[in-house]
Amino acid sequence: MSCAETILSTLYSYTDSGGAGQDSYTVVPSSRISFPVSLVRFVTAHNTNILALCEVFVFGETNCPAGQFGLRCERQCNCANNGNCFVHSGGCPSGCAIGYTGEDCSECEAGRYGADCSLSCSSTCGGDNSCDRADGACSQGCDPGYTGTICATQCVAGKYGAGCSETCSVHCAGPGDPCNHVNGHCDNGCEAGYRRNKCDRGEI
Known part of the structure; x- marks a missing residue:
């Protein structure tokens, strides 16, 4: 035939x-x-x-209303500039919106974000390192020692830990950052008369 x-x-x-x-x-x-x-x-x-x-x-397939696609028009288009998509696949003549990729403009896979899902979530995002597919904002906060929307900024000098909420010991010795921004250990040792990693115990 x-x-x-x-x-x-x-x-x-x-x-x-x-x-x-x-x-x-x-x-x-x-x-x-x-x-x-x-x-x-x-x-x-x-x-x-x-x-x-x-x-x-x-x-x-049905001639779907603007912004929808699928056999029953049950799915939402994910096109750049809120453009319309192909009714059969969800693909976008205008390209995918930020945070979406592929022929059907599907969501970025875990750990990716941005235009065409070309960027990786910060390795210092907290929890499972997931982030917002559009702007990369860390979904579960930051790992200890980091701050900012995408957790790319170390704690300022003198601060450390989760949310940079802890203060370095005043008995850390040496110049520069008083303590490690992640765990609070005094990188240059302790002043005389103090001991332990955080210089928080007086010598016996």
Whole structure:
């Protein structure tokens, strides 16, 4: 069997792979059609074969309202500038909105964000290192020792720990940052008369 489907000015051709004939053939165009179809026509190839069709069903997708797609228009387009998407796939002629990627403009996978999901969440995001798919803001706060929306900033000198809420010991010795921004350990040792990592115990 050989047949052709005429869609506006575009011709789609299907050729049977051979072998025993089937009672029912299902033909799905590839790549899928992304524009309205008003006419479907079947013709045989120019040979001696005869095309006999007892019954034909043609299925298409609904002409969805702006901003929606899917067989029942149940899904939301994720296009740049709130543009409309292809009703069959969700793909966007205008490109995907920030935080989405792929032919169907699906959400960034875990750990990625930004335009076309090209950026990685900060390794110092707290918890599972997840972040907002649009702007990279860490979803579960920052690891100890870091602050800021994307947790890329170390605690200021003299502060450390979760939320940079802890204060370094006044008995840390040496110049520079008084203590480690993550755990509060005095990097340069302790003043005379004090001991332990955080210089928080007097010598016995």
